[in-house]
Amino acid sequence: MSDYTGSAAAAAALVAIAFFVFFFAVIFYVISAFFLMKIFEKAGVQGKWRAWVPVYNFMVFAKLGDLSPWVMLIAFVASAVLGQIPAVGWIFSLLPLIAGALAAWRVGLKLQKETPWVVLFVLLSPVWLGIAAFDKSRWNPQVPPAPWASNGFLADSTVWQGVPAPSSGGAAPAGYEPPAGYQPPAGYQPPAPPAGYQPPAPPAPPVGHQPPIAPEPPAAPEPPTTEPPAAPEPPRS
Numbered sequence: 001m002s003d004y005t006g007s008a009a010a011a012a013a014l015v016a017i018a019f020f021v022f023f024f025a026v027i028f029y030v031i032s033a034f035f036l037m038k039i040f041e042k043a044g045v046q047g048k049w050r051a052w053v054p055v056y057n058f059m060v061f062a063k064l065g066d067l068s069p070w071v072m073l074i075a076f077v078a079s080a081v082l083g084q085i086p087a088v089g090w091i092f093s094l095l096p097l098i099a100g101a102l103a104a105w106r107v108g109l110k111l112q113k114e115t116p117w118v119v120l121f122v123l124l125s126p127v128w129l130g131i132a133a134f135d136k137s138r139w140n141p142q143v144p145p146a147p148w149a150s151n152g153f154l155a156d157s158t159v160w161q162g163v164p165a166p167s168s169g170g171a172a173p174a175g176y177e178p179p180a181g182y183q184p185p186a187g188y189q190p191p192a193p194p195a196g197y198q199p200p201a202p203p204a205p206p207v208g209h210q211p212p213i214a215p216e217p218p219a220a221p222e223p224p225t226t227e228p229p230a231a232p233e234p235p236r237s
Helices: 002-043 048-052 056-064 069-082 089-093 095-110 117-123 125-134
Strands: none
Touching: 002 048, 002 056, 002 095, 002 125, 048 056, 056 069, 056 095, 069 089, 069 095, 089 095, 095 117, 095 125, 117 125
């Protein structure tokens, strides 16, 4: 009898722990998705629903951070499948965090956050997301390309309708429209032209083309030569 009672108590404790873990996981997810939605609005992402779809929302976040969204998906799948391996599974469990940190670093640069800010994302990602979502920073896509821009695996080459393209450096990507109300950050200076750059010369006129001759102004009229009539003399008394 005592063994049955002890087993029932242990099962009830496990159910209670599982409930609280599930409850806090749902709260964590809702808060993170809400913060992501606000970040997406800053970046000009179309469709608030993208921030509420599990896994896909962080794929969009990776794309905003110039990281291939498929790398983020692979990180999630590898963490779920290979994370169960004894002894080394915890290494694979860190893959989503590593991919998220790379994307957060790039997203932070576009929101005027220096590189050390990514440490806050690694330690307390909801706090980082909340600051990025509600501070006064504005989205600036004109940042240098990511260090992995030439890497065929990490670089983002996908095209998703409604999601801005990755940074190309210097100018906004073709077809990208900044969100309404966007203002360049204070003190921002456009990138200088490359060394040796010369502006293009104006087009040469076609062969045989003669510039139009301006018409001569009309001559001023000559004053009249006739003298005005003399005034009549007053009558003599």
